[in-house]
Amino acid sequence: MNIIIxxxxxxxxxxxxxxCQLEHSVTVVDIDPExxxxxxxxxxxxxxxxxxxQSSVLxxxxxxxxxxxxxxxxxxxxxxxAASMAKAMGVRRSIARVYSPVFRDLSTFDYQxxxxxxxxxxxxxxxxxxLARAIRDPGSVVVEQFARGGLEVQELVVGQxxxxxxxxxxxxxxxxxxxxxxxxxxxxxxxxxxxxxxQVGDKVTVFGRPEDIKVVxxxxxxxxxxxxRVVIAGGGxxxxxxxxxxxxxxxxxxxxxxxxxxxxxxxxxxxxxxVVHCDARRRENLEEQRVGNADVFVACTxxxxxxxxxxxxxxxxxxxxxxTVIDRPDYCSITQKLGINLAVSEQNVxxxxxxxxxxxGIVVSRAKMPGGLINVIEVDVLDGSPATESAVKDLGLPDRxxxxxxxxxxxxxxxxxxxxxxxxDTAVILLEDDVVDATLAVFVPASP
Numbered sequence: 001m002n003i004i005i006x007x008x009x010x011x012x013x014x015x016x017x018x019x020c021q022l023e024h025s026v027t028v029v030d031i032d033p034e035x036x037x038x039x040x041x042x043x044x045x046x047x048x049x050x051x052x053x054q055s056s057v058l059x060x061x062x063x064x065x066x067x068x069x070x071x072x073x074x075x076x077x078x079x080x081x082a083a084s085m086a087k088a089m090g091v092r093r094s095i096a097r098v099y100s101p102v103f104r105d106l107s108t109f110d111y112q113x114x115x116x117x118x119x120x121x122x123x124x125x126x127x128x129x130x131l132a133r134a135i136r137d138p139g140s141v142v143v144e145q146f147a148r149g150g151l152e153v154q155e156l157v158v159g160q161x162x163x164x165x166x167x168x169x170x171x172x173x174x175x176x177x178x179x180x181x182x183x184x185x186x187x188x189x190x191x192x193x194x195x196x197x198x199q200v201g202d203k204v205t206v207f208g209r210p211e212d213i214k215v216v217x218x219x220x221x222x223x224x225x226x227x228x229r230v231v232i233a234g235g236g237x238x239x240x241x242x243x244x245x246x247x248x249x250x251x252x253x254x255x256x257x258x259x260x261x262x263x264x265x266x267x268x269x270x271x272x273x274x275v276v277h278c279d280a281r282r283r284e285n286l287e288e289q290r291v292g293n294a295d296v297f298v299a300c301t302x303x304x305x306x307x308x309x310x311x312x313x314x315x316x317x318x319x320x321x322x323x324t325v326i327d328r329p330d331y332c333s334i335t336q337k338l339g340i341n342l343a344v345s346e347q348n349v350x351x352x353x354x355x356x357x358x359x360x361g362i363v364v365s366r367a368k369m370p371g372g373l374i375n376v377i378e379v380d381v382l383d384g385s386p387a388t389e390s391a392v393k394d395l396g397l398p399d400r401x402x403x404x405x406x407x408x409x410x411x412x413x414x415x416x417x418x419x420x421x422x423x424x425d426t427a428v429i430l431l432e433d434d435v436v437d438a439t440l441a442v443f444v445p446a447s448p
Contacts, residue, residue: 001024001360002024002027002062002066002067003025003026003027003066003067003069003070003358004027004028004029004058004061004062004063004066004068004069004070004086004091005019005029005070005072006029006030006052006069006071006072006082006086007029007030007052007071007073007074007079008032008035008036008047009030009074010347011072011123011347012030012070012072012073014347014351015070015072015350015351016028016039016043016045018351018355020043020045022355024358026043026046027045027047027048027062027066028043028045028047029047029048029049029050029052029057029058029061030049030052030073031049031050031051031052032049033049036049048060048061051078052079053078053082053085055085058082058085058086058089059089063086063090063091064089064090065090067091067093067358068091068093068094068095068357068358069083069087069091069093069094069095070095071083071096073097076098076100076103079096079097079098080096080098080103080115080117080120082096083096083115083117084115084116087115087116087117087118093118093364094118095118095120095354095357096119096120097120097121097122097123097350098121099123099237101122103120104120104125118364119357121353122241123346123349124236124237124241124346125237125238125241126346126350127300128238128239128240128242129241129245130344130349131238131242131298131300131323131325131344132242132245132246134323134344135228135230135246135298136155136249151207151209151404151412152207152209152213153207154205154206154213155204155206156204156216156220157203157204157220158199158201158202158203158220159200159220160200161200163219164198164219164220165197165198165199165200167197168194168197169192169194169195169196169197172219174216175212176416177209177212178206178212178213178414179207179208179402179404179405179414180192180206181204181205181206181207181402181430182204182374182430183196183203183205184203184204185199185201185202185203189369189374191374191400191401191430191431191432192402193399193400204220205369207404207414209414227250227251228251228252228296229251229252229254229295230246230251230252230254230296230298231254231256231291231294231296231314231319232253232254232256232300233256233297233298233299233300234257234280234299234300234301234302235257235259235263235266236262236302238300238325239255239257239298240255240266240269240270242298243255243266243270243273244269244270244273246273247272253270253272254273254274254275254276254289255273255275255276256276256280256285257276257278258279258281276289280299280301281309281310283313286310286313286314286317287317291314291317291319292314292317292318292319293319294314294319295320295321296321296322296323297310297311297314297319297321297323298323298325299314299324299325300324304326304328304331307325307326308324308326308340311323311324311335312339312340315338315339315340316339321341322341322342323340323341323342323344324340324343324344325343325344326343326344326345326346327345327347328345329345329347329348331343332345361444362379362380362440362443363377363380363440364378364379364426365377366378369430373433374431374432374433375431375436376428376429376430377428377431377436377440378407378426378427378428378429379426379427379429379443380443381422381423381426381427381443382423382445383423384423384445384446385443385445385446386441386442386444387421387427387442388420388421388423390420391419391420392415392417392418392419392420392421393417395442396442397439398431398435398439400431400432401429401430401431401435402429402430402431403415403428404428404429404430405427406419406421406425406426406428407425407426407427408424
C-alpha cells in the first residue's frame, strides 16, 4: 500500500519502520530537515521536508494517489487540519492522532465528522484501554465507547442459574437496541445465535447503548464480588482515562499525582476514584497510601525510568500485580526481570491500531477478538451493493455472522432484523474466519 506519514517524531518513526518491514511504500513528511535526513539514511522510505498542513507539501508527497495518510505530528491542530486536507485532496483513508480529549468528546463538537477525517486516535486512550483489558482479564474485551461513542461494549458473566440459563437468547426479552455478540465457554469462542442457551460461567460480549446495557447487566448479577483495589501512579491523560474506565465497574481506584493543579482537574472529572496529591517516587508516600495492599499497581507517570522504578518499589511492598507504561519498546524485554507483570508500549499499541486500517477496498478496519477465531470488521456500505437492497434479515448473510452496529453520519445504532442499510453507512460486523469472503461479497457493488 502507498502510505504517507505526517510527522517524524517517535510515533511516526516507529510506524514508518514497522510499515517498511511489511514492505509498504512509505513517504514521511516532517518540518525538521535534520530529522528528514536521519529518516532517509535509516529507513527504506522517501522523506521530504515541509509543513504537514500545507497543500503544496501534501501534493509533493503524492497525497492524491495514497491509500492512507497518518497525521501524527506533535500538535493536535496540525494533525486535524492535515488529515482533513489529505482527505479532500484524494487520499482513501485519513487518520489523525490527537492528545487533547476535547477533540474526541462528541458532546462538545464532532471534529471528526466536521473535518471529514476517517479516524481520530488518542495514543493515551488506546494505552489506557490496553491496561484496562489486562486488569480485568487478558482474554477479555476492552470496555470502552465503541463506534465513535454511540455504543458501549460490555463483557458480562453468567453468575448463577436463572432466566439467562433457562431460556434461549431469543426469549430473554433483551432491549431491541442490544446485541449479544461473542460467547466464551471455557476456551471455546463463538458468535451468539438466537437459539443458543447460556450456562453458568459463560462470558458474553454485549453491544448497546449504555442505558440499555444497564438493563441487560441486571440479568447477569451473581452477588457482589470483592472490589479490586487499583492504584495508578500518574494522573496524566493515560492515568485519567484508565481511572475513568475502571471506576465505572467494581474497582476501588486511587490516583497518585504530584502536581496539585492536575489533582484539582482529576478530582473534578473522576466520580468515585480517590485522587491523592503526593510524589509516588518517594517510597514513604507509597507506604502511606498502602500500595502494598493493592490488587493492581499501574505506573504511568510519563517517564520510562520512573515507571520501572515505581514498579520495582510496588512489587517490593507487596502489590499483587504490577503494570507499567513504557515509551521505548526495547525496555519491555527487561521489565519481567524487575518483577513487573505487564509493560505496555505506547508505540506498539498505536502501531497495532494503525495496522488494523491497512485494508483494501470496502474494509475500513479489521481486528481479531479474543480467542483469535472471530473478527470484528468495519465495512463501507456502497451504492449498488446487495447490502442496500433488502432488510438485514434478508441479506443472506452466513450463519455466525452478526451486524452489531451501523455508523451513519450523525449517529450510531444497533440494527434490527427489519432495518435496511444505506449507501454511506459503515457496518460493524462480527464474523468467523471461514465466512469472511462470503460476508464481504454482500457489500461489494455489482459490476456495471
